[in-house]
Amino acid sequence: MTIPGSTLTRRSFLLATGAAASLLPFAPPAHAAPTPDADINVIGPKPGYSPQIGTLVSMLTWMSPAATRYLKGITPAQLDYLFDPNANSIGALLLHLAASEVLYQRITFDNADPEKLGDSFDKPWGAAMELGDKGRKEIKGHDLDFYLAKLDEVRAKSLAEFKKRDDAWLMTVDKTWPWGPTNNYCKWFHVCEHISHHAGQIDILIKRVPGFKSATSQG
Numbered sequence: 001m002t003i004p005g006s007t008l009t010r011r012s013f014l015l016a017t018g019a020a021a022s023l024l025p026f027a028p029p030a031h032a033a034p035t036p037d038a039d040i041n042v043i044g045p046k047p048g049y050s051p052q053i054g055t056l057v058s059m060l061t062w063m064s065p066a067a068t069r070y071l072k073g074i075t076p077a078q079l080d081y082l083f084d085p086n087a088n089s090i091g092a093l094l095l096h097l098a099a100s101e102v103l104y105q106r107i108t109f110d111n112a113d114p115e116k117l118g119d120s121f122d123k124p125w126g127a128a129m130e131l132g133d134k135g136r137k138e139i140k141g142h143d144l145d146f147y148l149a150k151l152d153e154v155r156a157k158s159l160a161e162f163k164k165r166d167d168a169w170l171m172t173v174d175k176t177w178p179w180g181p182t183n184n185y186c187k188w189f190h191v192c193e194h195i196s197h198h199a200g201q202i203d204i205l206i207k208r209v210p211g212f213k214s215a216t217s218q219g
Contacts, residue, residue: 052167056188057159063192064155066199067097070206070214071144078209079147080140088131090205092139093198094147098154099128104191105154108184109161 040062046054071079071090079091088096102125106112121129127138173183206214 048163050166050170052170052185053162053165056170056185056192057162059189059192060155060158060195063195063199064151067094067195067202068148068151070203072214074144074206074209074212074214076141076143078212079142079144081205081209082136083205083208088135088201089139090202090209091142091147092128092131092135093202093205095128095139095150096131096135097195097198098147098150099125100194101154101158101191103129104187105158105161108187 040058043058043062044055045051046057048054049057074090076091079094080089082089102121103114103117106117106121107114127134170185170188171183173181174187175181177187206212
């Protein structure tokens with residue numbers, strides 16, 4: 001399903017196919033680099049958030065390292081590597097995750113129409129959101145720290161906004177959502193499983209990038 005009249009196909013796909021996205025198996029984030037959150041493997045309420053929002057935050061926190069934990073030592077050229085003319089690079093997929101989270105920030109925190117976000121979204125995030133030819137042309141030449149900083153910046157805003165809201169907001173149902181009545185909890189859980197979806201792709205790609213040997217990636 002796509003949103004009628006939309007020309008932003010990947011954005012529409014992200015909005016309309018959350019229930020159908022594949023989940024690929026991966027090891028828990030305990031294999032990631034050390035994290036300041038000693039309770040990362042404890043899913044549940046977190047201090048500073050309402051109970052259900054804290055539980056959602058714990059899931060997002062647990063999932064996020066899945067996309068980046070095997071990338072230590074990767075070069076900009078390897079992040080840009082394309083396997084064929086239709087492929088997405090690892091770097092583009094990382095920036096896509098950041099763009100997707102910004103999209104859901106705009107939708108849920110700002111009550112914005114996802115098809116009418118304008119230049120404030122499309123200029124910084126359009127190529128990363130849509131990927132394809134535009135992404136292949138524009139997303140290149142960055143090192144890993146660039147992508148990690150973008151992901152951290154976007155997540156910091158999400159966490160700050162979650163602290164302003166309560167469980168009643170999280171459970172609010174949007175009856176106009178493309179795949180049917182959907183609450184904010186489901187929308188943000190989709191952000192969580194979207195990370196899982198692309199983490200599986202990234203894990204496949206890093207095993208095939210010429211010259212890159214991850215010390216921890218599973219065979």
